[in-house]
Amino acid sequence: MTAETKSLVRDEIVAINAYHVPPAQGLIKLDAMENPYTWTEAMREEWAQRMHNIDVNRYPDPQASALKDALRSAFTIDSEYGLVLGNGSDELIQIIATALARPGATVLAPEPSFVMYRMIAVFTGMHYIGVPLDADFNLDLDAMLSAVKREQPALTFIAYPNNPTGNLFDVEAIVAIVEASPGLVVLDEAYFPFAGASFADQLSRYPNLVVMRTVSKMGLAGLRLGYLFGGTEWLDQFEKVRLPYNINVLTQEAATFALEYRHQLDQQTDAICAERQVLSEAISAIEGCEVFPSAANFLLVRVPVEVCALHSALRNEGVLIKNLGASEGLLANCVRVTVGKPDENRALVTAMRQCVSQLPAV
Numbered sequence: 001m002t003a004e005t006k007s008l009v010r011d012e013i014v015a016i017n018a019y020h021v022p023p024a025q026g027l028i029k030l031d032a033m034e035n036p037y038t039w040t041e042a043m044r045e046e047w048a049q050r051m052h053n054i055d056v057n058r059y060p061d062p063q064a065s066a067l068k069d070a071l072r073s074a075f076t077i078d079s080e081y082g083l084v085l086g087n088g089s090d091e092l093i094q095i096i097a098t099a100l101a102r103p104g105a106t107v108l109a110p111e112p113s114f115v116m117y118r119m120i121a122v123f124t125g126m127h128y129i130g131v132p133l134d135a136d137f138n139l140d141l142d143a144m145l146s147a148v149k150r151e152q153p154a155l156t157f158i159a160y161p162n163n164p165t166g167n168l169f170d171v172e173a174i175v176a177i178v179e180a181s182p183g184l185v186v187l188d189e190a191y192f193p194f195a196g197a198s199f200a201d202q203l204s205r206y207p208n209l210v211v212m213r214t215v216s217k218m219g220l221a222g223l224r225l226g227y228l229f230g231g232t233e234w235l236d237q238f239e240k241v242r243l244p245y246n247i248n249v250l251t252q253e254a255a256t257f258a259l260e261y262r263h264q265l266d267q268q269t270d271a272i273c274a275e276r277q278v279l280s281e282a283i284s285a286i287e288g289c290e291v292f293p294s295a296a297n298f299l300l301v302r303v304p305v306e307v308c309a310l311h312s313a314l315r316n317e318g319v320l321i322k323n324l325g326a327s328e329g330l331l332a333n334c335v336r337v338t339v340g341k342p343d344e345n346r347a348l349v350t351a352m353r354q355c356v357s358q359l360p361a362v
């Protein structure tokens, strides 16, 4: 960078690294929590027909009304709640933070959790506080409550289930944090389809709670669509911050179409949940590997060998996973693996068993 950029770009932006997405060409891709299943030929043809009829010379519907109706009915979102769509839930995090970024305002989240909470706090000039989870990856309630009291966060993010640990935090602990919080609490339910648990029915009880979800993990990652719902006193304000045409015309139509085939997506979700159990047992059977309980479409695994070496050895065997544990701390020696198709999972287990047995133990 030049002296000029250094003098003009904010120090906290200069200090961070860009979000890194490793190349995956030709690899079995188990690093990003994607649904491994694609659409049937019949579905693709009908979809192509719907795409064919779109006029891309026109701006999209700024309200995305048809898509919102489809989301409300697919996920039973009561008409009394406001609903705001984002270009992925990443954008919703940015919208919420932008609206709440008063000078000196604080974002709070347990750690380890989704990295965008911290990144977007930095982007929006907010103060960020991460509170470590306990050794079992549960919320450390005492630490969370004292951080809430001390920091008075304007905004708290809780991922339910949590990424990258995969577990559902204790409901009573979350409720206690919501009740103690002076600010807004966002329950991030990105893995809702796999979890069978939600805070949506608690919205009427807690005016400082909103629920955020995404269609990414349920099989539509390429469309970039997240949705946020809760009391209109919040959602009406967030709607002002949303850029007018953030959900493009192709995404609006494709997501509306996909929700008409919800049963197919649900079947895929069921298959992934069943396969999660199979994969968990297979990895647990590898000498020295510890698999943590997961309510999501991925597994957190502590491995008995040096993680960076394992990560590259697996890549050499054609399997891409996420390395989490290069440093010390709660995730030391941990990797995260997305649940793939049965044959992909078998390839992972075979490669992992071989690499673990060949690498020096830690």
Ligand SMILES: *Cc1c(COP(=O)(O)O)cnc(C)c1O
Residues within 6 Å of the ligand: 033, 087, 088, 089, 090, 091, 114, 159, 162, 163, 188, 190, 213, 214, 215, 216, 221, 224, 225, 226
């Ligand atoms: C993947 C993920 C998201 C982001 O989802 P997008 O809608 O694809 O931006 C948000 N929160 C958590 C916890 C996630 O794991």
